[in-house]
Amino acid sequence: MYLHSIGTTVPSRAFTQAEVFSALENTPKYHELTSRSRALLRKVLGNRNGIETRHFALDRMEDAFVFEPDKMMNRFREHAPRLAEAAARKTIAKSGLKVSEIDALLVATCTGYLCPGLTSYVSQSLGLRSSLTFLDLVGLGCGAALPALLQASSLVASGQAKHALVICVEICSAASYLDDDPGVLISACLFGDGAAAAIVSAEAPDAKRKVRMVKAASHLEPDHRDYLRFDHRDGLLRNLLAPEVPTLAARHARTVFERAGLKKEEISGWVWHAGGRDVLAALRQEFSLEEKQTEHSSEVLRRHGNMSSPSCLFALQSALENGVPDGNWWLASFGAGFSSYGALLEVRS
DSSP: OOOEEEEEOOOOOOEEEEHHHHHHHHHHHHHHHHHHHHHHHHHHSSSOOOSSSESSSSSSSSGGGGGOOOHHHHHHHHHHHHHHHHHHHHHHHHHTTTTOOOEEEEEEEEEEEOSSSHHHHHHHHHTOOOOEEEEESOOOOTTHHHHHHHHHHHHTTSSOOOOSEEEEOGGGGGGGOOSSSSHHHHHHBBBOOEEEEEEEESOSSSSSEEEEEEEEEEEEOOGGGEEEEEEEETTTTEEEEOTTHHHHHHHHHHHHHHHHOOOOOGGGGGOOOOOOOHHHHHHHHHOOOOOOOOOOOOHHHHHHHHHBBTHHHHHHHHHHHHHHHHHHEEEEETTTTTEEEEEEEEEOO
């Protein structure tokens, strides 16, 4: 299976970490936190943590800290379909395909819930044919891009679709929360909004670089479920993020890589989910990589924060456009569950 193209988009408004803290500092919720929690937020948002800016579907940063369920759900309902459509239009335009040629649509998200799902909204706004195969993937967390691509590949390989459109979209500002749990506070300092889309086809695209999906592997560790997951409180999603996450992410990423039967020396390009500065550092240590080998993931983190499921596709797009040499690449994502995924890509000019 081949990746035809990748399209990415973020909301127009970008906020620096300093602007986030300034807005937060002026909200009532901030002053309800303990002095220790306020110090943690001040430290993380005031120092270098690998993130300079994040994009949010907001007019004012202060709106992110109005924790009213209806307002946050409305934010997801309004902006998730728009971002998903924008990313989809970019990848369709880059692919050279016609909208009428898309015959499968898969949309992954974890930061909001709609029924019918986002496939209903996106298929309508794009004008996709009513006979297409469609699937909404909800609850896979940050790792969702890989299983979505693999499911699309299965549809194409089985002949159920010729060109499958995969979209990952997250409105993380609609799933934020603040309390005195350190992991919840760190989450508020990490996540941003964004969307990425890719097209999977059986035939190689007419492109400068051809990306073929060769094999994939995954790992699910339910015993580590409580280290990284969403909880519900006061009608809102609350992200639980334990200090062990960087170590677990690296350990499970190693398991997936070995399960795929690969060796480090076979890989010329590494593309990781930009989960956070400490996560990328743990991955470099686990795989004995240089900082330059994770620079595309680090750049996504720097400019956009952790966008959850779209992040690894942003990093893949950057790697394809910015000089990573042809060869065998390893694309990896991980997230709630604890879940971890990887795919071997053959990239040729």
